[in-house]
Amino acid sequence: MRATRRQFLQATAGAGTGLVLAFHLPDLLSSDKPFVFDANAYIRIASDNTITLFATRSEMGQGVRTNLPAALAEELEINLSQVKVEQAVPGPRFKGIRMRTSGSGSSSGSFTALRRAGASAREMLIAAAAKRWSVDAASCRAENGAVFHAASGRLATYGELAEDASRMPVPGEPKLKEPKDFRLLGKPLLRLDGPAIVQGKATYGLDARVPGMMYAVMARSPFLGGKVKHFDGSKALTMSGVRHVVPIKSGIATGVAVVADSTWQAMRARDAVEIEWEPGPNKDFDSEQYIRKLQAAHANGRAYPLRSAGDVKQALAKAAKTLEAEYEYPHQVHAPLEPMNCTADVRGGSCEIWVSTQTPETAASEVATMLGLPAEKVLVHTTLLGGGFGRRLQSDFVHEAAELSKAIGKPVQLVWTRTDDTRHGYFQPASIERVRGGLDANGKVVAWWHRSADGGLTVLGQPSAEEKNDPKYYANDEAPWGNFDNFYQFPNHLGEYIPVENPVPTGPWRAVMYPATVFARESFLDELAHAAGRDPLELRLELVRANKPIDIGSYHIDLNRMVRVLEVVREKAAWDKPLPAEKGRTWGRGIALNIYHGSSYIAEVAEVSVARDLSDLRVHRIVCVIDCGFAINPAGIEGQVESGITWGLSATLHGKIDFRNGGAVQRNYQDCRVMRMDEMPVVETHILPSSERPAGFGEHPVPHVAPAVANAVFAATGKRIRRLPITPEEMRRS
Amino acid sequence: MPTFTLTVNREPRKVDVEPDTPLLWVLRDALQLTGTKYGCGVGVCGACTVHEGKEAVHACSISVREAAGKSFTTIEGLSAAGDHPCQKAWVAEDVAQCGYCQPGMIMTAAALLARKPDPTEAEINQAMSGSVCRCGTYNRMRKAIQRAARAGR
Numbered sequence A: 001m002r003a004t005r006r007q008f009l010q011a012t013a014g015a016g017t018g019l020v021l022a023f024h025l026p027d028l029l030s031s032d033k034p035f036v037f038d039a040n041a042y043i044r045i046a047s048d049n050t051i052t053l054f055a056t057r058s059e060m061g062q063g064v065r066t067n068l069p070a071a072l073a074e075e076l077e078i079n080l081s082q083v084k085v086e087q088a089v090p091g092p093r094f095k096g097i098r099m100r101t102s103g104s105g106s107s108s109g110s111f112t113a114l115r116r117a118g119a120s121a122r123e124m125l126i127a128a129a130a131k132r133w134s135v136d137a138a139s140c141r142a143e144n145g146a147v148f149h150a151a152s153g154r155l156a157t158y159g160e161l162a163e164d165a166s167r168m169p170v171p172g173e174p175k176l177k178e179p180k181d182f183r184l185l186g187k188p189l190l191r192l193d194g195p196a197i198v199q200g201k202a203t204y205g206l207d208a209r210v211p212g213m214m215y216a217v218m219a220r221s222p223f224l225g226g227k228v229k230h231f232d233g234s235k236a237l238t239m240s241g242v243r244h245v246v247p248i249k250s251g252i253a254t255g256v257a258v259v260a261d262s263t264w265q266a267m268r269a270r271d272a273v274e275i276e277w278e279p280g281p282n283k284d285f286d287s288e289q290y291i292r293k294l295q296a297a298h299a300n301g302r303a304y305p306l307r308s309a310g311d312v313k314q315a316l317a318k319a320a321k322t323l324e325a326e327y328e329y330p331h332q333v334h335a336p337l338e339p340m341n342c343t344a345d346v347r348g349g350s351c352e353i354w355v356s357t358q359t360p361e362t363a364a365s366e367v368a369t370m371l372g373l374p375a376e377k378v379l380v381h382t383t384l385l386g387g388g389f390g391r392r393l394q395s396d397f398v399h400e401a402a403e404l405s406k407a408i409g410k411p412v413q414l415v416w417t418r419t420d421d422t423r424h425g426y427f428q429p430a431s432i433e434r435v436r437g438g439l440d441a442n443g444k445v446v447a448w449w450h451r452s453a454d455g456g457l458t459v460l461g462q463p464s465a466e467e468k469n470d471p472k473y474y475a476n477d478e479a480p481w482g483n484f485d486n487f488y489q490f491p492n493h494l495g496e497y498i499p500v501e502n503p504v505p506t507g508p509w510r511a512v513m514y515p516a517t518v519f520a521r522e523s524f525l526d527e528l529a530h531a532a533g534r535d536p537l538e539l540r541l542e543l544v545r546a547n548k549p550i551d552i553g554s555y556h557i558d559l560n561r562m563v564r565v566l567e568v569v570r571e572k573a574a575w576d577k578p579l580p581a582e583k584g585r586t587w588g589r590g591i592a593l594n595i596y597h598g599s600s601y602i603a604e605v606a607e608v609s610v611a612r613d614l615s616d617l618r619v620h621r622i623v624c625v626i627d628c629g630f631a632i633n634p635a636g637i638e639g640q641v642e643s644g645i646t647w648g649l650s651a652t653l654h655g656k657i658d659f660r661n662g663g664a665v666q667r668n669y670q671d672c673r674v675m676r677m678d679e680m681p682v683v684e685t686h687i688l689p690s691s692e693r694p695a696g697f698g699e700h701p702v703p704h705v706a707p708a709v710a711n712a713v714f715a716a717t718g719k720r721i722r723r724l725p726i727t728p729e730e731m732r733r734s
Numbered sequence B: 001m002p003t004f005t006l007t008v009n010r011e012p013r014k015v016d017v018e019p020d021t022p023l024l025w026v027l028r029d030a031l032q033l034t035g036t037k038y039g040c041g042v043g044v045c046g047a048c049t050v051h052e053g054k055e056a057v058h059a060c061s062i063s064v065r066e067a068a069g070k071s072f073t074t075i076e077g078l079s080a081a082g083d084h085p086c087q088k089a090w091v092a093e094d095v096a097q098c099g100y101c102q103p104g105m106i107m108t109a110a111a112l113l114a115r116k117p118d119p120t121e122a123e124i125n126q127a128m129s130g131s132v133c134r135c136g137t138y139n140r141m142r143k144a145i146q147r148a149a150r151a152g153r
């Protein structure tokens, strides 16, 4: 649905008084205004019985626009079909509420807060009814959007009670429902946005339409961090529909924007802009050389201790058998199907933005600073996200659009082409992990020494000189994850980190730091198991036995949960049963475990087959067992697990970005391949029942996939894969 | 700029655009039919899939010059009320994650079922593998197609 400029303005005018409108729903602006009871930031009940729930996190496929309303509706005693879900626009109404969508915490993080919000509104409505009927509140109950008094058979809808309820005191400690009484939570829920999506009516960033808007694309520096030295837009300006050619200095991939009446006119004129680039310091950057630099750093770089128990060096010296291996993880790109884009309207001292973002608040405050506007003059509307995966935690593309709109004085939609999106962005960093291990004569792991080397996430900034001097700096930061929070119980254990500056801009990518470290850790455990002649699952079981919960940094870990997960995966994956025998191919199984931030306990078993001539690898089945605490929406979790596993498979089998001559080599989905339907294995998800605090699950199943598949390839072929992606060439090289 | 006439969702539409304009941008920018998505622009992701007659085609890879005089259906015109068997099956199987790929996927699946009402798994895989779902909803999508096929039996 499109909204007019006037409707947008009316909506913004009301923002300070609590009238917050998502631009999907301009119809709320009808002339007879019903009375509106704003129970709290999340809930609005109008006297016409419209109930609005505000989604304070971005929907990018993880189901928050279903799960968060479900938590509110559960306590408020309404059905999901009775509510309107609106996307929150950062502003005073949501002061103090975190609107950033990251770390897979969007459903788990707000769960209790939302239940409280729902319960508190329910209690106010009941109090209003009790007062009206002069009865005891305890004799009234809320159900289906109304309050009932059974003894007298009286009933009042929430809409009828809205005005009175607004005068009731806000309960300090509202009573939450008992989980056994849940109607919605813990049951499979269909996505509320489903019908709009399948009719093409769902509105993503690229679908924002503002009256009078122009369309733009940018010619971007082919060199990381390069700049425009000189440009000539005169030829482009003669082309049909082209209105402006403007240099853009903000963002991470600067260049020259071409603004036209339509997207295509901007795209076709882009090559006509003549640009001389200032390549900058990275013009010769080559990721293969960077990998060699990481390898060299293992020999001569400064290693910061992360973890230490016992005496690893001595234990290795005394071990019956020692092993050492190096694992290579390449740069990866997010490549969400909706490329980066942003629509901005900067005019007359205010700025309005429509964007698919995981972080509308940050975007708003950064743009306010950039434009020198007061915070309340910048409004950010969050649309649906055509995939986020961490890329949309950055606001570089928002800055570009705001800069451009300001320069031309018109609303404009700036779109990144797929090639822009593949070649530029905040990549997942490449790393080299080196692990050394020692076994005693009984095949027990007595020493574990894991060193990670990478460039960290550049979006976090570089540590200061003082921080660099602090040997505990990275340990205090509890990073890299997967090395720092390695939960296996080794008598002698050393975890270390070697930072090696990387000119590639890097940032969070699904599962952030875990994929590289977990690939190394879980592969090396497999190597140790085989060296000891032991079953890889048995060995892990031995290493996660602990008689009490353990603390690693700020993480409180109950290894019994991991034991349970392992026992279930053993059964569900038929770990001890033989695999099919097939002519011309060999089959294998591999396992990997991880505990994500002390809260989600997951095991995955991959089943693969490989052609005898190593020309082809097929992943047939992945069994995932997950304990992520109380499962708010099991169907949603299953979908997210499958999604995470597919994501992991893309990285395992295809994904990587190479840099040559200062820029990314890959350009589109042909050379930056992702999984397609014909390659999909069967994915089986088993969610263990739990009453623990709900934990995230969106990115948690990702890190296991590469090591589980690599371990399965070893089981099938005896080829040990220590570098991703696992292509036929890689299998032959190993 | 020249004027082209094409039929979209059973209505004749006139557009003034450059002859090399891909149908995708005609739909999205000139006709405001934003259900057809941009993913790659070069025919490798399927996000822009529409029907030309009964065939699934990539709107990013057909110029308006080629499209003129022909008849196209977009996701907005697939059914009157979102009740095409594929759309219903998609909702019932709760396929969508971010949802961005889904209009293209549904158009691809609908064309497959029109041609082959009871496709094998291999036929489904083959028809769908020109399309990318970065959220990885493939297995649920396959189930939805099978459900829609059953509904049509």
Ligand code: FES
Pocket: B037, B038, B039, B040, B041, B042, B043, B044, B045, B046, B047, B048, B049, B058, B059, B060, B061
């Ligand atoms: S946008 Fe047409 S196939 Fe990708």
Ligand code: FES
Pocket: A061, A337, A386, A387, B096, B097, B098, B099, B100, B101, B102, B132, B133, B134, B135, B136, B137
């Ligand atoms: S659902 Fe997100 S790309 Fe398919």
